[in-house]
Amino acid sequence: MAEARVVGDDHPADSSSSAGGRRRRPLTLRAIDPLPSLSKKLKWEGPLSFRGVCEAESVLGRASRPPGQSGPRRRRRGCLCPLPCRHELLRFSGYARYFQKAPHLGDDDFRQGVVFDEIRAVYDADEALRIALVRSLAKVELMLRSHVARVVADEHGAYGRYLEESFYTDIGDREPTVESCLRDIDRSKDRHILHYRESGINRADYSKLPVWSAVEALSFGTLSKAIERGAGGDLADAVATSTGIAKGGFAYRVRALVYLRNRCAHHSRLWHHSVLDAGPTPNNVRKKAKREAGQFEPRSVLDIIASLDDMASRAEVADPLLPRLLVEHPRDSAFWQGLVRPQSPRDHGRDTP
Structure with missing residues (x-):
């Protein structure tokens, strides 16, 4: 060896x-x-x-x-x-x-x-990026919860309808979206949910549970599904309009944020990571980001960061993260190169000792 x-x-x-x-x-x-x-x-x-x-x-x-x-x-x-x-x-x-x-x-x-310090610098920079992303992602997530609750309440009623199976357009044999919503609500221990739950029954009657309380119990992943499939597929456009964000590919951009948030929450590596569930970042958003940061791969973490910055800025909930990254990391640094051009590790083959 x-x-x-x-x-x-x-x-x-x-x-x-x-x-x-x-x-x-x-x-x-x-x-x-x-x-x-x-x-x-x-x-x-x-x-x-x-x-x-x-x-x-x-x-x-x-x-x-x-x-x-x-x-x-x-x-x-x-x-x-x-x-x-x-x-x-x-x-x-x-x-x-x-x-x-x-x-x-x-x-x-x-x-x-x-040298060791070069590897350690990348390791520390990746941790710092995850921490910074969690803050911005949290702001956008909270903003989306508020707008989903408002749109559903204004256009479909605050009670009952959003927990009916027919409210969602589900695909194939996947778990019905309403079941995901109910499971998250059932799991909640918050008083504003317990108030509508009786002891000794398998599932509470949530017909009087207002949507603004329900959305607080949903995971970000379930919220993303509700946005994508709610109101026969029209909920995504309505929420996008409410937030002031472009409607094109809105639901898939939200799903990409969920993917990125989950990687940050589980402390997963972002450096040299190719995003599997990349959303369709609008061309104008991507071009603007590339004018600032240079070229980057469409499945790079930077592509989702560009989309996140655009959504956060338009909704006025957080400052853009990309300009900070440009100040902190030279374009020729190992960390920056691993963000813009992610590569899989060249690991041992099956027959490699």
Whole structure:
């Protein structure tokens, strides 16, 4: 197995120490497959394994920094740890994979010139992006709840109708949208929902539950389904008009926001991630974003961010996020390139040792 040697820190002298009473122990940083039994079934982005974890944690941050430059490190169990947390090694390895030479060919060495701080910077930037997105996504989600409640109440009545199966246009053998709504409402423990629920019955009579209370109990995913399928498919256009956002592809743009919110909520990697459920970002919105940020792939996270910025700005609920990203990340940085041109990791093949 290919290995990369890292110079170790000073340790107390032993029988093999130099006359000075101190010695420098070489450490080995290598990539391993922690579950070999699964390697034939899964493409495992193996974690970084340190031969002598405490020693590696104590020196890796210093050894990878330019001479004379130091950075904050946390003391944990008697060693200085440059990683966010020892328990995050597995997550961290998913980022480190992109800095290796050819793991798909069995070469796990890191590319020439790669330093630990470069990988750590990408790791931290990805976390910061998720946190920033959660704030903007929350503002847009709350705005959508309010407008859905208002449109339904004004055009279809505040009670009963929105919980009838015929109100939604469902597709194929998927779960009826009304069942998704009722399940979320049944799960709620909020007093404004419990008020309409009697104990000892399988399902409460929610015919008197106002829509503005019900929407607060719906998950963002269920709310997205209701927008897409409600009022025979017309609810999406009505909500878009109410918010001042373009009607074209509105429901699918909301669904893309749900996808992005879920990845952020589960702390999933956004860097080098190709969005599976990308919504149809309007051409004028995409062109405007590209004038500011340059070219990016249609399934990149930046495409959804451009759509989010447009919706947040038009509804006047949040400031755009893209300009902040441009200030914080140079276009030639590893993090920016991973956002605009996401690539799948070149992982070990089935026959790669």
